Amino acid sequence: MLVADDEAMVRAGVRAILARDPGIEVVAEAPDGHEAVKAARVHRPAVALLDIQMPLLDGIAAAAQIHRELPGTAVIMLTTFGEDDFIAHALQAGASGFLLKADDPRELLSGVHAVAAGGAYLSPKVAARVIAGLRTGRLTNGTPLHHSLERLTEREHTVLSLLGSGLSNAEIAARLHLVEGTVKAHVSAILSKLAVRNRVEAAIVAWEAGLVGPS
Structure with missing residues:
Protein backbone atom coordinates (compact mmCIF):
# COMPACT_ATOMS: atom_id res chain seq x y z
CA MET A 1 0.00 0.00 0.00
CA THR A 136 -30.33 16.88 7.58
CA GLY A 137 -29.49 16.77 3.88
CA ARG A 138 -26.03 18.30 4.38
CA LEU A 139 -24.30 15.48 2.51
CA THR A 140 -26.89 15.20 -0.25
CA ASN A 141 -27.77 18.87 -0.75
CA GLY A 142 -31.27 18.01 0.35
CA THR A 143 -31.84 15.74 -2.67
CA PRO A 144 -33.33 12.29 -1.99
CA LEU A 145 -30.98 9.54 -3.13
CA HIS A 146 -33.42 6.65 -3.31
CA HIS A 147 -35.38 7.88 -6.30
CA SER A 148 -33.69 5.39 -8.66
CA LEU A 149 -33.97 2.31 -6.44
CA GLU A 150 -36.97 1.19 -8.46
CA ARG A 151 -34.58 0.44 -11.32
CA LEU A 152 -32.82 -2.23 -9.27
CA THR A 153 -33.74 -5.90 -9.46
CA GLU A 154 -34.66 -7.78 -6.31
CA ARG A 155 -31.20 -9.34 -6.19
CA GLU A 156 -29.54 -5.93 -6.64
CA HIS A 157 -31.61 -4.58 -3.73
CA THR A 158 -30.25 -7.39 -1.59
CA VAL A 159 -26.66 -6.79 -2.72
CA LEU A 160 -27.05 -3.05 -2.09
CA SER A 161 -28.26 -3.63 1.47
CA LEU A 162 -25.27 -5.87 2.19
CA LEU A 163 -22.91 -3.42 0.52
CA GLY A 164 -24.38 -0.70 2.72
CA SER A 165 -23.54 -2.83 5.75
CA GLY A 166 -19.89 -2.69 4.75
CA LEU A 167 -19.50 -6.20 3.36
CA SER A 168 -16.90 -6.87 0.67
CA ASN A 169 -17.70 -8.68 -2.59
CA ALA A 170 -16.33 -11.91 -1.16
CA GLU A 171 -18.45 -11.59 1.99
CA ILE A 172 -21.58 -10.81 -0.03
CA ALA A 173 -20.86 -13.79 -2.28
CA ALA A 174 -20.56 -16.08 0.74
CA ARG A 175 -23.74 -14.69 2.29
CA LEU A 176 -25.77 -15.14 -0.91
CA HIS A 177 -24.05 -18.35 -2.07
CA LEU A 178 -22.84 -16.72 -5.28
CA VAL A 179 -19.48 -16.61 -7.01
CA GLU A 180 -17.57 -13.39 -6.41
CA GLY A 181 -17.60 -12.48 -10.11
CA THR A 182 -21.41 -12.46 -10.07
CA VAL A 183 -21.45 -10.12 -7.08
CA LYS A 184 -18.96 -7.83 -8.81
CA ALA A 185 -21.29 -7.69 -11.82
CA HIS A 186 -24.24 -6.85 -9.56
CA VAL A 187 -22.25 -4.08 -7.86
CA SER A 188 -21.26 -2.58 -11.22
CA ALA A 189 -24.91 -2.62 -12.32
CA ILE A 190 -25.95 -0.97 -9.04
CA LEU A 191 -23.40 1.82 -9.40
CA SER A 192 -24.54 2.44 -12.97
CA LYS A 193 -28.26 2.43 -12.20
CA LEU A 194 -27.87 4.68 -9.16
CA ALA A 195 -25.45 6.98 -11.03
CA VAL A 196 -22.97 6.91 -8.15
CA ARG A 197 -19.17 6.81 -8.42
CA ASN A 198 -18.20 4.20 -5.86
CA ARG A 199 -19.27 1.78 -3.14
CA VAL A 200 -19.33 4.43 -0.43
CA GLU A 201 -21.83 6.56 -2.33
CA ALA A 202 -23.89 3.42 -2.98
CA ALA A 203 -23.75 2.63 0.74
CA ILE A 204 -25.01 6.14 1.48
CA VAL A 205 -27.94 5.49 -0.85
CA ALA A 206 -28.65 2.28 1.06
CA TRP A 207 -28.53 4.11 4.41
CA GLU A 208 -30.69 6.97 3.18
CA ALA A 209 -33.25 4.56 1.73
CA GLY A 210 -33.49 2.65 4.99
CA LEU A 211 -31.99 -0.57 3.60
CA VAL A 212 -29.41 -0.67 6.42
CA GLY A 213 -30.34 -0.78 10.09
CA PRO A 214 -29.07 1.73 12.70
CA SER A 215 -26.31 -0.71 13.78
Whole structure:
Protein backbone atom coordinates (compact mmCIF):
# COMPACT_ATOMS: atom_id res chain seq x y z
CA MET A 1 0.00 0.00 0.00
CA LEU A 2 0.93 3.68 -0.30
CA VAL A 3 1.12 6.08 2.65
CA ALA A 4 1.03 9.82 1.94
CA ASP A 5 1.33 12.55 4.59
CA ASP A 6 3.38 15.73 4.68
CA GLU A 7 4.62 14.98 8.22
CA ALA A 8 7.42 12.41 8.36
CA MET A 9 6.57 11.52 11.95
CA VAL A 10 2.98 10.73 11.03
CA ARG A 11 4.12 8.55 8.14
CA ALA A 12 6.48 6.71 10.51
CA GLY A 13 3.67 6.20 13.01
CA VAL A 14 1.29 4.88 10.37
CA ARG A 15 3.96 2.50 9.07
CA ALA A 16 4.54 1.23 12.61
CA ILE A 17 0.84 0.46 13.00
CA LEU A 18 0.62 -1.22 9.61
CA ALA A 19 3.76 -3.27 10.36
CA ARG A 20 1.80 -5.08 13.09
CA ASP A 21 -0.19 -6.83 10.38
CA PRO A 22 1.79 -9.33 8.27
CA GLY A 23 -0.88 -9.10 5.59
CA ILE A 24 -0.10 -5.44 4.86
CA GLU A 25 3.00 -4.24 3.02
CA VAL A 26 3.85 -0.56 2.54
CA VAL A 27 5.47 -0.27 -0.90
CA ALA A 28 5.82 3.52 -1.05
CA GLU A 29 5.57 6.77 0.91
CA ALA A 30 4.91 10.30 -0.29
CA PRO A 31 5.22 13.74 1.39
CA ASP A 32 2.56 15.44 -0.75
CA GLY A 33 -0.32 14.75 -3.08
CA HIS A 34 1.70 15.19 -6.26
CA GLU A 35 4.26 12.60 -5.18
CA ALA A 36 1.44 10.32 -4.01
CA VAL A 37 -0.07 10.25 -7.50
CA LYS A 38 3.36 9.58 -9.03
CA ALA A 39 4.04 6.74 -6.57
CA ALA A 40 0.61 5.24 -7.20
CA ARG A 41 1.27 5.19 -10.94
CA VAL A 42 4.59 3.39 -10.42
CA HIS A 43 3.62 0.91 -7.71
CA ARG A 44 -0.13 0.51 -8.39
CA PRO A 45 -0.88 -0.35 -4.75
CA ALA A 46 -4.11 -2.03 -3.73
CA VAL A 47 -4.70 0.78 -1.20
CA ALA A 48 -3.55 4.40 -0.99
CA LEU A 49 -3.81 6.09 2.41
CA LEU A 50 -3.87 9.86 1.90
CA ASP A 51 -3.83 12.77 4.32
CA ILE A 52 -6.26 15.49 3.27
CA GLN A 53 -4.15 18.60 3.85
CA MET A 54 -0.89 18.22 1.93
CA PRO A 55 1.19 20.68 -0.11
CA LEU A 56 1.33 20.95 -3.92
CA LEU A 57 -1.76 18.78 -4.33
CA ASP A 58 -4.15 18.13 -1.47
CA GLY A 59 -5.32 14.66 -0.58
CA ILE A 60 -8.80 15.04 -2.03
CA ALA A 61 -7.46 16.18 -5.41
CA ALA A 62 -4.91 13.36 -5.32
CA ALA A 63 -7.67 10.87 -4.46
CA ALA A 64 -9.75 12.02 -7.43
CA GLN A 65 -6.77 11.65 -9.78
CA ILE A 66 -5.85 8.21 -8.47
CA HIS A 67 -9.47 7.08 -8.64
CA ARG A 68 -9.70 8.28 -12.24
CA GLU A 69 -6.38 6.87 -13.47
CA LEU A 70 -6.04 3.76 -11.30
CA PRO A 71 -9.46 2.26 -10.56
CA GLY A 72 -7.74 -0.79 -9.07
CA THR A 73 -6.33 1.32 -6.23
CA ALA A 74 -8.76 1.97 -3.37
CA VAL A 75 -8.29 5.24 -1.50
CA ILE A 76 -8.65 5.86 2.23
CA MET A 77 -8.58 9.41 3.54
CA LEU A 78 -6.78 9.91 6.87
CA THR A 79 -7.09 13.27 8.58
CA THR A 80 -7.45 15.18 11.82
CA PHE A 81 -10.56 16.81 10.43
CA GLY A 82 -14.07 15.39 10.68
CA GLU A 83 -16.13 18.23 9.25
CA ASP A 84 -18.95 17.28 6.90
CA ASP A 85 -17.43 19.23 4.00
CA PHE A 86 -14.25 17.15 4.12
CA ILE A 87 -16.24 13.93 4.31
CA ALA A 88 -18.50 14.90 1.42
CA HIS A 89 -15.61 16.02 -0.79
CA ALA A 90 -13.63 12.86 -0.05
CA LEU A 91 -16.58 10.67 -1.01
CA GLN A 92 -17.14 12.70 -4.17
CA ALA A 93 -13.47 12.23 -5.06
CA GLY A 94 -13.99 8.47 -5.04
CA ALA A 95 -12.55 7.56 -1.64
CA SER A 96 -13.56 4.13 -0.39
CA GLY A 97 -12.73 4.86 3.24
CA PHE A 98 -12.39 7.73 5.68
CA LEU A 99 -10.52 7.60 8.98
CA LEU A 100 -9.60 10.18 11.60
CA LYS A 101 -6.10 10.33 13.08
CA ALA A 102 -7.71 10.25 16.51
CA ASP A 103 -9.27 6.85 15.76
CA ASP A 104 -8.11 3.66 17.45
CA PRO A 105 -5.16 2.17 15.48
CA ARG A 106 -7.25 -0.97 15.01
CA GLU A 107 -9.61 1.08 12.85
CA LEU A 108 -6.72 1.72 10.45
CA LEU A 109 -5.99 -1.98 10.04
CA SER A 110 -9.68 -2.81 9.66
CA GLY A 111 -10.13 -0.06 7.09
CA VAL A 112 -7.17 -1.16 4.98
CA HIS A 113 -8.35 -4.76 4.88
CA ALA A 114 -11.93 -3.74 4.10
CA VAL A 115 -11.14 -1.55 1.10
CA ALA A 116 -8.45 -3.94 -0.17
CA ALA A 117 -11.12 -6.64 -0.28
CA GLY A 118 -13.35 -4.41 -2.40
CA GLY A 119 -15.44 -3.04 0.45
CA ALA A 120 -15.91 0.42 1.93
CA TYR A 121 -14.98 1.63 5.39
CA LEU A 122 -15.95 4.61 7.50
CA SER A 123 -14.71 4.79 11.06
CA PRO A 124 -17.56 4.86 13.63
CA LYS A 125 -17.10 8.60 14.25
CA VAL A 126 -17.25 9.37 10.55
CA ALA A 127 -20.19 7.01 9.98
CA ALA A 128 -22.12 8.84 12.70
CA ARG A 129 -21.46 12.18 10.96
CA VAL A 130 -22.50 10.73 7.60
CA ILE A 131 -25.77 9.42 9.01
CA ALA A 132 -26.42 12.77 10.71
CA GLY A 133 -25.62 14.52 7.44
CA LEU A 134 -28.07 12.34 5.56
CA ARG A 135 -30.84 13.14 8.03
CA THR A 136 -30.33 16.88 7.58
CA GLY A 137 -29.49 16.77 3.88
CA ARG A 138 -26.03 18.30 4.38
CA LEU A 139 -24.30 15.48 2.51
CA THR A 140 -26.89 15.20 -0.25
CA ASN A 141 -27.77 18.87 -0.75
CA GLY A 142 -31.27 18.01 0.35
CA THR A 143 -31.84 15.74 -2.67
CA PRO A 144 -33.33 12.29 -1.99
CA LEU A 145 -30.98 9.54 -3.13
CA HIS A 146 -33.42 6.65 -3.31
CA HIS A 147 -35.38 7.88 -6.30
CA SER A 148 -33.69 5.39 -8.66
CA LEU A 149 -33.97 2.31 -6.44
CA GLU A 150 -36.97 1.19 -8.46
CA ARG A 151 -34.58 0.44 -11.32
CA LEU A 152 -32.82 -2.23 -9.27
CA THR A 153 -33.74 -5.90 -9.46
CA GLU A 154 -34.66 -7.78 -6.31
CA ARG A 155 -31.20 -9.34 -6.19
CA GLU A 156 -29.54 -5.93 -6.64
CA HIS A 157 -31.61 -4.58 -3.73
CA THR A 158 -30.25 -7.39 -1.59
CA VAL A 159 -26.66 -6.79 -2.72
CA LEU A 160 -27.05 -3.05 -2.09
CA SER A 161 -28.26 -3.63 1.47
CA LEU A 162 -25.27 -5.87 2.19
CA LEU A 163 -22.91 -3.42 0.52
CA GLY A 164 -24.38 -0.70 2.72
CA SER A 165 -23.54 -2.83 5.75
CA GLY A 166 -19.89 -2.69 4.75
CA LEU A 167 -19.50 -6.20 3.36
CA SER A 168 -16.90 -6.87 0.67
CA ASN A 169 -17.70 -8.68 -2.59
CA ALA A 170 -16.33 -11.91 -1.16
CA GLU A 171 -18.45 -11.59 1.99
CA ILE A 172 -21.58 -10.81 -0.03
CA ALA A 173 -20.86 -13.79 -2.28
CA ALA A 174 -20.56 -16.08 0.74
CA ARG A 175 -23.74 -14.69 2.29
CA LEU A 176 -25.77 -15.14 -0.91
CA HIS A 177 -24.05 -18.35 -2.07
CA LEU A 178 -22.84 -16.72 -5.28
CA VAL A 179 -19.48 -16.61 -7.01
CA GLU A 180 -17.57 -13.39 -6.41
CA GLY A 181 -17.60 -12.48 -10.11
CA THR A 182 -21.41 -12.46 -10.07
CA VAL A 183 -21.45 -10.12 -7.08
CA LYS A 184 -18.96 -7.83 -8.81
CA ALA A 185 -21.29 -7.69 -11.82
CA HIS A 186 -24.24 -6.85 -9.56
CA VAL A 187 -22.25 -4.08 -7.86
CA SER A 188 -21.26 -2.58 -11.22
CA ALA A 189 -24.91 -2.62 -12.32
CA ILE A 190 -25.95 -0.97 -9.04
CA LEU A 191 -23.40 1.82 -9.40
CA SER A 192 -24.54 2.44 -12.97
CA LYS A 193 -28.26 2.43 -12.20
CA LEU A 194 -27.87 4.68 -9.16
CA ALA A 195 -25.45 6.98 -11.03
CA VAL A 196 -22.97 6.91 -8.15
CA ARG A 197 -19.17 6.81 -8.42
CA ASN A 198 -18.20 4.20 -5.86
CA ARG A 199 -19.27 1.78 -3.14
CA VAL A 200 -19.33 4.43 -0.43
CA GLU A 201 -21.83 6.56 -2.33
CA ALA A 202 -23.89 3.42 -2.98
CA ALA A 203 -23.75 2.63 0.74
CA ILE A 204 -25.01 6.14 1.48
CA VAL A 205 -27.94 5.49 -0.85
CA ALA A 206 -28.65 2.28 1.06
CA TRP A 207 -28.53 4.11 4.41
CA GLU A 208 -30.69 6.97 3.18
CA ALA A 209 -33.25 4.56 1.73
CA GLY A 210 -33.49 2.65 4.99
CA LEU A 211 -31.99 -0.57 3.60
CA VAL A 212 -29.41 -0.67 6.42
CA GLY A 213 -30.34 -0.78 10.09
CA PRO A 214 -29.07 1.73 12.70
CA SER A 215 -26.31 -0.71 13.78
